[in-house]
Amino acid sequence: MSNSHAQAVLRTTDIAEALRVVGQLLDLADTRELEVDFEARVSTAHELERLTGxxxxxxxYAYGADRHGSSREVDSPSDCLPVFMSRWGMDPEAVEAFLAAAGKAPAMVRWDFTGWPEAPDVGLGRGGTRGAYVTLCVNADDLHLEEPSTDHTVYVHVKQVESRRAPWLAAQVGLRVIGELxxxxM
Known part of the structure; x- marks a missing residue:
């Protein structure tokens, strides 16, 4: 497992606004090799059914202290609720269906692409694949989906040594960073 560094650029209750900002950020990026990763914290059988679809x-894997069970152990997720689900390398066209299926469950979409553009205003060349992501967390106040919320948050991911790229990216779409890197x- 590797790590990236992320900084929030938008927090809103409007999922359409969040997706619009994600689109603007992706318009800046080199998306020749674009895929998405999905994660969700699932508490009910109904959520599990929708998300499995x-x-x-x-x-x-079973979510919570003293909980057991996982797809590796070939258990039934419905017998292990709540569970944390993930699927990587999905087609970008699946985002809307995933968000609809997630409903009110804490969930995350991470767009993975080739790199960020050159940021000459802050002395940075073109960014490579490491640290080149945009994440949308829905119904959660954090990247780990542990703090349920009615808000949705958009994060930009950058290399730690290129942390000044995050505020530069936010400014390119008319926003400012929120909180710390x-x-x-991942």
């Missing part, structure tokens, strides 16, 4: 063959497990 858009994330077939998702990896999952934080390590984000």
């Amino acid at each position: 858009v994330m077939p063959d998702a990896d999952w 934080q390590m984000a497990p």
Whole structure:
């Protein structure tokens, strides 16, 4: 498992606004090799059914202290609720279906692409694939989906040594960074 560094650029209750900002950020990026990763914290059988429909063959594990069970152990996720589900390398067209299936569950979409553009205003050349992500967390106040919320947050990911790229990216879409740069497990 590797890490990136992320900084929030938008917090809103409007999912359409969050997706619009994600689109603007992706317009800046080199997206020749674009894919998305999905994660969700699932508490009910109904959420599990909906999310399994858009994330077939998702990896999952029982969520919470003293909880057991996982897709590796070939257990049934419905017997282990709540669970944390993830599916990587999905097609970008699956985002809307995933968000609809997530409903009110804490969930995350991470767009993975080739790199960020050159940022000459802050002395940075073109960014490579490491640290080149945009994440949308829905119904959660954090990247780990541990703090439920009615808000949705958009994060830009950058290399730690290129941390000044985050405020530069936010400014390119008319926003400012929110909070501190934080390590984000991948």
